Amino acid sequence: MNRTRRRVVGSLAAATLILTLGSISGAQATDELPIDGDVIVGDFDSGEIVGSGEPGLQALLAPTTGAGYAYTATSPTISRSYGDFTVQLVSSSRVDSLRAALQASANDINANGGASLSVSTTTVSTWPARPAAGTIYLRVDGRDSCGAAAPGTWAGCATTWIGRDDSGLGVVQAGQIWIASVAVDYTQAQQQHVLTHELGHTLGLAHYEPAFNGEYQVMHPSKYDATTLRSGDINGLRPLYQNSVSVRSQVQAMYSGLLGRSADDSGMGTWSAQIAQHGTAATARSMMSSTEYRTRVINNAYQKALGRSADSGGLSTHLRSMANGLTEQELHVTLWSSDEAWQQAGKNTSTWVTRLYQGVLGRTPSAAEVNNWVPQVNQQGRAAVARNVLRSVEHADQYINAQYQLLFARNADASGKATWRGLVQTGQQAEVTVSLMNSAEFRQRAITQFG
Ligand SMILES: [Zn+2]
Numbered sequence: 248m249n250r251t252r253r254r255v256v257g258s259l260a261a262a263t264l265i266l267t268l269g270s271i272s273g274a275q276a277t278d279e280l281p282i283d284g285d286v287i288v289g290d291f292d293s294g295e296i297v298g299s300g301e302p303g304l305q306a307l308l309a310p311t312t313g314a315g316y317a318y319t320a321t322s323p324t325i326s327r328s329y330g331d332f333t334v335q336l337v338s339s340s341r342v343d344s345l346r347a348a349l350q351a352s353a354n355d356i357n358a359n360g361g362a363s364l365s366v367s368t369t370t371v372s373t374w375p376a377r378p379a380a381g382t383i384y385l386r387v388d389g390r391d392s393c394g395a396a397a398p399g400t401w402a403g404c405a406t407t408w409i410g411r412d413d414s415g416l417g418v419v420q421a422g423q424i425w426i427a428s429v430a431v432d433y434t435q436a437q438q439q440h441v442l443t444h445e446l447g448h449t450l451g452l453a454h455y456e457p458a459f460n461g462e463y464q465v466m467h468p469s470k471y472d473a474t475t476l477r478s479g480d481i482n483g484l485r486p487l488y489q490n491s492v493s494v495r496s497q498v499q500a501m502y503s504g505l506l507g508r509s510a511d512d513s514g515m516g517t518w519s520a521q522i523a524q525h526g527t528a529a530t531a532r533s534m535m536s537s538t539e540y541r542t543r544v545i546n547n548a549y550q551k552a553l554g555r556s557a558d559s560g561g562l563s564t565h566l567r568s569m570a571n572g573l574t575e576q577e578l579h580v581t582l583w584s585s586d587e588a589w590q591q592a593g594k595n596t597s598t599w600v601t602r603l604y605q606g607v608l609g610r611t612p613s614a615a616e617v618n619n620w621v622p623q624v625n626q627q628g629r630a631a632v633a634r635n636v637l638r639s640v641e642h643a644d645q646y647i648n649a650q651y652q653l654l655f656a657r658n659a660d661a662s663g664k665a666t667w668r669g670l671v672q673t674g675q676q677a678e679v680t681v682s683l684m685n686s687a688e689f690r691q692r693a694i695t696q697f698g
Pocket residue numbers: 256257258259444448454468
């Protein structure tokens with residue numbers, strides 16, 4: 248049976264918080280919860296719930312330990328996470344008063360490459376028995392949701408669902424978090440600690456008790472020192488995220504959209520590390536600075552303006568120019584205003600305007616349009632007119648639509664066009680691509696296509 252385990256991975260104790268505040272000295276937290284009755288074993292692939300107390304379950308509690316972190320399970324060995332999670336608040340007493348701290352936790356985890364968490368702005372009423380992949384549900388509960396622990400002895404607890412990938416390695420799929428009602432009265436910093444700790448569990452981290460780099464980690468079972476992720480917590484989360492379904496799918500989708508091919512192993516390693524460390528937008532910009540991408544752009548521009556691929560001299564000249572800041576749009580301007588394009592138009596201004604329209608806008612200009620542009624070519628030159636057409640609303644909308652088709656497989660809606668038109672009209676069309684790649688829609692589509 249291809250089994251996936253869900254386990255209660257422990258709690259933070261309210262008693263420990265009191266200790267931190269200094270009012271009770273020496274109080275001992277009840278931290279790890281009893282195993283039997285708390286562990287639900289589910290088969291993620293078939294949806295079968297096979298019950299608790301399965302032989303070998305204890306092995307799950309012997310975590311894989313790394314530099315300042317430990318993973319929740321050894322069987323299956325966790326190798327990556329889903330990566331992209333929606334954190335969904337479920338209707339419960341005062342749950343909305345956790346929102347500020349929850350958003351701070353999500354921002355911290357997102358900024359440090361631990362996952363891509365998006366906190367839903369709505370609150371739902373249903374607490375799913377089994378959350379869908381890519382979701383983490385959270386609610387406030389005063390009862391013993393985490394198992395047998397008595398109210399007042401815990402601040403939060405979490406479960407994680409671990410699926411298997413094709414090679415049998417564990418993939419963190421989804422999670423549930425219970426926050427004790429007592430924790431809602433904590434300061435926002437303390438709430439953030441509890442939430443980051445529990446999110447850490449749902450993302451695959453177990454407790455880590457020793458100090459690392461001279462400090463206790465968020466994943467310490469009872470010390471509230473860390474409000475934000477510490478270096479060991481990040482050491483644990485980042486590799487899971489770097490190898491996540493989301494990040495690997497994004498790299499494949501970037502290769503497909505920008506380079507027109509699949510990612511090789513070395514490229515996958517390089518670019519997934521970049522996304523985990525620097526985010527999708529910076530990574531997209533970086534890939535768009537590659538020689539491979541720019542070569543495609545240059546050849547495409549040559550085809551449109553001159554009906555041929557770039558010769559080696561032209562290619563190296565334009566690669567140099569792009570490395571020095573020449574934009575894609577100005578590359579097109581350069582080629583359309585070249586002597587070669589002029590000769591192809593028979594050195595005739597009307598013909599040149601007609602060819603420019605056909606190449607840039609995909610249609611033949613009206614007589615009025617030709618009559619409008621011919622004197623402008625004579626007064627301002629071919630480059631100025633080519634730039635005008637490339638920056639027209641008509642071309643901007645076509646360009647945006649083509650990017651939507653390439654990256655989202657749909658037409659741009661009116662609001663999308665309105666949002667991005669200004670960038671094309673000011674020569675920053677590459678930023679349209681970057682922004683579209685840095686969207687939830689791109690990530691979700693990437694997972695659908697390549698996950
Ligand atoms: Zn814990």
